[in-house]
Amino acid sequence: MLPEMLTKREHALPGYIPPHKRDRRRADSHLRTLETRQKEKAALEAQLEANRLKRAEFWQQNGYGWLLRLDRYDTWKERRAAYKLLTEERAELIEKLRQKTIDLHRSPEDKDGDGLVDTDQYPDKIGQKRAKPAWIALxxxxxxxxxxxHDVKPGEWVTPCQSVCPVDCISHLTPEQITMHGYDRSVHANVPPVQIRFDECIGCDKCxxxxxxxxxxAVTMIRTEKLEEIFGITTGTKYPGRASNDIDFAKLDQLTDEEFCSLYTMV
Ligand code: SF4
Ligand code: SF4
Structure with a gap:
């Protein structure tokens, strides 16, 4: 039985579904026509709009009092449960739309249809990245x-994400970055988080x-063009590449819901 602390941790990006849980049927999508897939996407967009209207109506009818976590009021509990259903439906629709959009923009090289770089597209050597990927790890x-x-120093061990990265572009924050930016020591007192070197990342999704x-x-694949737009950076194929911790993460807090979702969807 896992301690509760583990089960409570959810990914910060709502609706994100790890690749191994995504719909495998997408791999066969090339069997359906482009027009059919476009219609499916339009239907999902209509459902998302209907969900938005339902949520707006919910706020109008129920006010905000139920948001307080006072479980002694049964009606508030019911409202919370009802709203949770709507938000779950929204997260699910956004993820489906993301999948559908990847599907529509699928490149001929993407043989398994997962929208990511296939292994035969990996560079022959580290430092020889071929092109800017459509998706990048953050x-x-x-x-x-x-x-x-607690008893090791950065660089003296390999984490799960580092162990699978085919181009070795993940490292812990450097002592200089820790001094400059700090990190949340409530997550892990002595060990800093890792970061991706954007210019080297080939967008393979393994991490x-x-x-x-x-x-x-803790890792999410996000759209490279959105990453560049929101953080005002340019990624390329430079080696060694720019470290992700040098972007201003506070910009994420300034985004609207829609802008935030656009980081990892096309909607
Ligand atoms: S991203 Fe962080 S939490 Fe996730 S495997 Fe790597 S080191 Fe561990
Ligand atoms: S997505 Fe980027 S950082 Fe993650 S394993 Fe692939 S190349 Fe490495």
Whole structure:
């Protein structure tokens, strides 16, 4: 039985579904016509809009009092449960739309249809990245524990995400970065979070899968173009590349819900 602390930790990005849980049927999507897939996407968009209207109506009818966590009022408990259903439906629809959008923009090289770089597209050597990937890995520093005990120093161990990265572009924060930016020591007192070197990341998704299975689900694949737009950076194929902890994570807090979702969906 896992301690409650473990079961309570959820990924910071609502609706994110680790790749190994995604709909495998997408791999066969090329059997359906583009028009059919576009219609399916339009239907999902209509459902998402209906969900938005339902949520707006809910706020109008029920006010905000039920948000307080006073479980002694049964009606408030019921309202919380009802609203949770709506938000879960929204998260599910957003993820389906994301999958559908990846599906529509599937490149001919993407043989398994997962929207990610296939292994035969990996560079022959580290430092020889071929192109900017459509999706790039971002570690949520508030969720990453650095994956180690208390008696080792950064660089002296390999974390689950590092162990699977084919281009070795994940490292712990450097002492200089820790001095400059700090990190949340309530997550792991002595071990800093890891970071991705964006210019080296080939967008293969392996680290996100490893972290989702073995650790905290702290890595999310996000759209490269959105990452550049929101953080005002340019990613490329430079080696060694720019470290992700040098972006201003506070910008994430300034995003609206829609902008936040656009980081990892096309909606
Ligand atoms: S596996 Fe996840 S929690 Fe562990 S170091 Fe990597 S990103 Fe952080
Ligand atoms: S997606 Fe993750 S595992 Fe793949 S290259 Fe980027 S950092 Fe490495």
């Amino acid at each position: 570690v949520d520093p508030a969720n990453c524990s650095g994956c180690s005990g 996100a899968q490893a972290c989702a299975r073995d650790a905290w689900n």
